[in-house]
Amino acid sequence: MKKIVGIFVLLFCLNACDDGDFNIESFDFADAATNSCNNGESGFFIYKINDNEALILQIPEDSFKNEITPAETPRTIDINSINKVFYRLYNGTLSANVICNTIPPATPTVSNEWNALSGIIEISTFVNKQVNETTNASEITGYTHTIVLRNVNFDTGNGNQQLFTELAFGDYVTSSLRQGNFNVNIAKCGNNNSFLFKIPTIGTSTPANIPPQALTLSIDPSLFVPEVTPVNEPRTALLNGSSNLLKLIYYNGIISNEFLCLTEPPIFPSAIEEFISNNGVAGESGIIEVTTTIEYEIPTDNLSPIIGHRHKIALKNVTMTKSFPVLPIQVNFNFGNVYEFGEFVILL
Known part of the structure; x- marks a missing residue:
């Protein structure tokens, strides 16, 4: 964890501009769970929350295909006006209700927002299996999509920018079709x-x-x-x-x-x-x-x-x-x- 923070600090020193009161050392979502909003609907996005911070990826839901990607060959998505990445700092503690609500609550409110101008989203997909150690039976339970942002350039406001050459977003898990109860007659x-x-x-x-x-x-x-x-x-x-x-x-x-x-x-x-x-x-x-x-x-x-x-x-x-x-x-x-x-x- 200290190494990750250290990298962020180094990047900040190399690329820093005036970003107000924002503290780059708090930009840490490694331990945060990945969640989603608007599944099966338009406006789908995934996000991570760290106290009063949110990192948001707004990309098509079918970007997370239940298909294993070859080794060292992730799916890639260009960050642009359609595929978006946001960082938001709020003036209070966040919850899913705040992030996913179509009508934002009065509090907390966004006090700082970074919008990604460019970069690449990489998605590597792996299958998840549940194994019965006694019978050796296995069942496919879902797929884990590991997301890495590369060369992502954020507009931090007031004409300033911040570049991350590599930013590990984390894992997003999708479910697979599951077996019913076949304890029925032939x-x-x-x-x-x-x-x-x-x-x-x-x-x-x-x-x-x-x-x-x-x-x-x-x-x-x-x-x-x-x-x-x-x-x-x-x-x-x-x-x-x-x-x-x-x-x-x-x-x-x-x-x-x-x-x-x-x-x-x-x-x-x-x-x-x-x-x-x-x-x-x-x-x-x-x-x-x-x-x-x-x-x-x-x-x-x-x-x-x-x-x-x-x-x-x-x-x-x-x-x-x-x-x-x-x-x-x-x-x-x-x-x-x-x-x-x-x-x-x-x-x-």
């Missing part, structure tokens, strides 16, 4: 055992980042032999991108079992994001296991008549890679050591 299209799917319940209170979605499994139906498998000896196959393929698909509208069973789905709802399973490697990853038992009528005992066979599907070490939209750098997650896809009964 569904099929009639008697078709080669295409299985699960649709989690989506209600009016479901968060916006958990959209309608489906987990689908195209699977070789020969795995469902009407014979009991020996203990600890399931039938196995590998995910292969065709006859055995797992997909996680997010949609822009409510879907149903009937929708997924249509041979020619309508234009709406349509997929907004899709992940597909990586091909399996024998003994290592992308493994399908099917365990078969006998299904009896209720109550289930040895005297009850057999009505069919219950097939339980487990997926081992399955990695899912985003296939749509196509990205320059792949994004993936893992369903963990063992993922219980579910079970269903094939009647005699």
Whole structure:
């Protein structure tokens, strides 16, 4: 922290002009959180608050794409009359209500403002994952956008200017689409055992980042032999991108079992994001296991008549890679050591 302040002081000595009572040593937002206003609307901007100071970036919201940037190759945005950077000093302590309010409160008020005349905004994007240390399952939770301002030249007022060759704004985090609760029964299209799917319940209170979605499994139906498998000896196959393929698909509208069973789905709802399973490697990853038992009528005992066979599907070490939209750098997650896809009964 002392080094950062020291750099600012040095820059001030090299570039300083008369800026009134402003103290360059207080220009420190390293520990401040990044927040935003007007998400999904015009006038979007992000900001950082340090007591009575605010650093504001007003740039298009889609500047923060949920796409990993290549190493040493950030996105760049020129600072101009559309892409703006402000520094403001207020005469009182700030809050989000002050910054985001379309009708500014009476207090605090701006006592000093710097407007950036030129410079470049650099944005480097990284994926965030939440990992279950027990199961090794991971989920993409969002993206971190690290922002650096380079060669930014501020108009400090009264014809004076202040140049920063490098100013670390900090991180801004955007959320990603999240998985719903797939702890639901397997569904099929009639008697078709080669295409299985699960649709989690989506209600009016479901968060916006958990959209309608489906987990689908195209699977070789020969795995469902009407014979009991020996203990600890399931039938196995590998995910292969065709006859055995797992997909996680997010949609822009409510879907149903009937929708997924249509041979020619309508234009709406349509997929907004899709992940597909990586091909399996024998003994290592992308493994399908099917365990078969006998299904009896209720109550289930040895005297009850057999009505069919219950097939339980487990997926081992399955990695899912985003296939749509196509990205320059792949994004993936893992369903963990063992993922219980579910079970269903094939009647005699």
